[in-house]
Amino acid sequence: MLTCLITKTDCISLEVAKSALKAASKKYNDTDVTNRSIIESAVEKTLQESLNSKYAAGIVLVNKISLDNIDFDDQYNKAIADKQNAQLENEKQQIINKNNIEKTQAEAQAKEIQADGQCDVTAVAYRRYPATVLDQ
Numbered sequence: 001m002l003t004c005l006i007t008k009t010d011c012i013s014l015e016v017a018k019s020a021l022k023a024a025s026k027k028y029n030d031t032d033v034t035n036r037s038i039i040e041s042a043v044e045k046t047l048q049e050s051l052n053s054k055y056a057a058g059i060v061l062v063n064k065i066s067l068d069n070i071d072f073d074d075q076y077n078k079a080i081a082d083k084q085n086a087q088l089e090n091e092k093q094q095i096i097n098k099n100n101i102e103k104t105q106a107e108a109q110a111k112e113i114q115a116d117g118q119c120d121v122t123a124v125a126y127r128r129y130p131a132t133v134l135d136q
Contacts, residue, residue: 020050031084043065
């Protein structure tokens with residue numbers, strides 16, 4: 001909902017404000033559009049640029065934009081929710097992948113240590129019992 005805090009006679013057209021909102025929101029992705037601080041700043045800048053081009057710079061100044069009761073259609077809300085869920089799943093998968101890599105690296109290191117130990121045992125056995133070790 002766009003409102004004006006000055007008198008109706010001094011207020012810019014609601015359609016101009018709506019147009020600025022639409023133009024500003026097209027530049028952002030789904031999650032940024034729902035972030036008030038991002039979208040309010042963008043709408044303020046877009047609206048000021050529009051007013052400057054229409055009336056000349058400094059004639060009409062936008063002091064602050066405050067968006068309230070922003071409603072999106074169900075399809076848009078579902079798209080945002082789906083995107084957020086996909087991002088969460090991606091983050092979960094990255095954690096799982098990282099844990100799997102760390103586990104595999106630890107297992108490989110353990111096998112290397114075990115193999116080194118086996119080599120050491122074989123070397124000691126060969127020095128003590130050369131004929132027996134070679135027969136195995």
